[in-house]
Amino acid sequence: MVWMTILSFVVTLIFILWRPRGVNEAIPATIGAMFVLLSGSVSLKDLGLITETISGAAITIIATIVMAIVLESFGFFNWVAEKLAAKAKGSGIRLFWYVNLLCFLMTLFFNNDGSILITTPILVMLLNNMGLKNHQKIPYLLSGGLVATASSAPIGVSNIVNLIALKIVHMSLYLHTAMMFVPATLGLLFLVFLLYLRFKKVLPKTVPTKVTGLSRPSYHPLKPGPEYSSEKQRSRFMRNVLLFVFGVRISLFVASYIGIPVSVMAVIGSLILLAWRWAYLKIPPLDMIKKTPWYILVFAFSMYVIIYGLNNIGLTDWLIGFMRPMVSGSLLHASVTMGTLLSVLSNIFNNHPALMVGTLTLTHMGLDMLTLKVAYLANVIGSDMGSLLLPMGTLATLMWMHIIRKGKVKFSWWEYVKVTAVVIPPATLFTLVVLYYWVSGLFGGALQ
DSSP states (O other): OHHHHHHHHHHHHHHHHHOGGGOOTHHHHHHHHHHHHHHTSSOHHHHHHHHHHHHHHHHHHHHHHHHHHHHHHTTHHHHHHHHHHHHHTTBHHHHHHHHHHHHHHHHHHSOHHHHHHHHHHHHHHHHHHHTOOHHHHHHHHHHHHHHHHHTTSSSGGGOHHHHHHHHHTTOOHHHHHHHHHHHHHHHHHHHHHHHHHHHTTTSOSBOOSOOOSOOOOTTOOSOOOOOOSOHHHHHHHHHHHHHHHHHHHHHHHHHHHHTOOHHHHHHHHHHHHHHHHHHHHOOOGGGHHHHSOTHHHHHHHHHHHHHHHHHHTTHHHHHHHHHHHHHSSOHHHHHHHHHHHHHHHHHHHOHHHHHHHHHHHHHTTTOOHHHHHHHHHHHHHHHHTGGGGSGGGOHHHHHHHHHHHHTTOOOOHHHHHHHHHHHHHHHHHHHHHHHHHHHHHHTHHHHO
């Protein structure tokens, strides 16, 4: 039972990272979960607990992605690309900061995977339209990809694995954001500043102020948006849609604060937006059955089955003995050590299983409430930001590499690591230290 479970985990990770012939990551995860079930390390009763743990997170993420697909139908993201070029006012440096702001906001409004899938094709399309050379495109694409992925740290709702981990530690979305938004956002600003210093000499001094004829790359799966009678009407409509999405996002935190399931508000928001699209574009919602990436549900469930199997065969007990000395000292020590450990584990095993294992372990260590929350939030920072050191640290980064290559942008793993090795470790360490001072200074008394 033990060796079969461990072997299933290792082989599953290999195939997820390798993805021979572009196979969807949900397929090896499902096969690995089936072998774990056959090994007996996960029971039918465990399956019920697993379903209860991940269902809310999975529904929330799927509902968010549905909203992103609806916005794509409206032509929202082409409109954003045009506004991005206009806001830059011909400055390549200004464009750099606006690109990173866009990626940050896309992750906050949607989620990290959705942000990568949305913003990367937009940026490839925009930069190609501007006529930039390959080496001039890299600063915008790489910084945008790193920021889009790391921006899932400030609010737990932007990453499915973060939502699952919140459920495990019995922490509300509201409290997570209150404790994490400021440290993680400051960490992101520091990361972008480091990226700017790294790319300052490569950034073009001037870029075109207007882009015309924007069309989606051939690998983008969605159809062009509607025609608008005037640019003024188009802008007004886009602002209304954006305000609605912002309202839905706020409702998630209100729901978490008053005890309503976050998934309920996410589903209501997506249904209203679908109805809006039906009324405005005459597109019935049945197309969502095909366009929604349902495999995310299968992937999350299967990976958690595998991790739960590892937990049941004693992995948690071993990690408790290994990790307890790391978190038994000061809160600063707990934050830096746990964040560093999760960064290492994420880059070796991928951040999804790393955060699940780390979170499960923390819940069995008998920690006081404050130490548990600081250690958990440090895990999230390591999982969302520290994992970006290597491309295989997150599925979002692997998707990003795949998209830019299809967009005919040349960029190797070695070139990626030459940049991330300089910016990711100091940005992660900075965020972990800020987390300690923020939580201990403002929330220490309330959580004791």
